[in-house]
Amino acid sequence: MSIYNIEVTKANGEVTNLEEFKGKVLLIVNTATKCGYTPQYESLQEIYEKYQSNGFEILDFPSNQFLGQAPGSIENINEFCQLNFGTQFTLYDKIKVNTKNAHPLYQFLKENGPDEVILKNNQLVPTGKPKNKISWNFTKFLIDRNGNILYRFAPKVEPNQIITYLEELL
Template identity: 50%
Template sequence: MTIYNFEVLKANGESKPLSEYKGHVLLIVNTATKCGFTPQYKELEELYEKYKDYGFEILDFPCNQFGEQAPGTIEEINEFCALHYNTKFERFAKINVNGEHAIPLYKELVKEKGFNGFNPNHKLTPVLEEMLSKQDPNYKQDPSIKWNFTKFLIDAEGTVIERFEPTEDMKVVEEYIKNQI
């Protein structure tokens, strides 16, 4: 199965088949506007500007499941991202990425690429590990999304290539993107 089998809701509530992205390299990311990782919007926009002419797209899915760090309406989120980070990549409707209300796309993404640990060199890794282990001592065995700004790289054929936790260095993410373009 490829991600082209799925449809998602655009920010305006209309359905969009992901098959419209056939032939594009995609970075799918769940985001939040009030998170310690929110400054990654800047790096994401830089990646988008650098590679969009080579068939690269970023699909942004705001998600309020982690510490309620994506409050507000999609309009407020769009305004925040435009004002603070001048983002131009496509933002979709707010979603759930975990649990029974997770959208089918995210159920497939975590099935394809489960959790593989946080970057041990990132300053927030100990904080995330402590918090998650208190909630579930076996969290590392669960493939679910652990936090905001988890990213999935999709190749031009719609196959999930890699999963990047929010602690991954964006230079590593960029290297994977360059190898797909």
């Protein structure tokens, strides 16, 4: 099984798989609109605009599993993101990222991805959090052009802090 075979539902209800992103560098993020990390949408959009023409895509998967911080319909979330942050990257339907009912994509990411890291003095440092659980909203998975999950950044890692790792893959 590869990441490209996993079925996902876009915000508009279209069911597809990730095959369309084969050959691109991906940043997959579980998001929320009422979270302390919600302002990260701004820098996500900035790096998307800067690197999208180089084969970079951001896949946004809202999740309401952390203190109900992604309330409302997917239409409400989409409107909020576009009005407040001008987001243009692909928004998907709300999903679960933890528990036995976690979306297959997040089951795959947790099973096949590396341990969560933070950046300390420009060094990757493992957080020590369990690999089989997403710690919070705005956990970021960076995936190379071949579908390999290379990095799992903790929520507090700002999107602009991962640019060095992104540029290496582009």
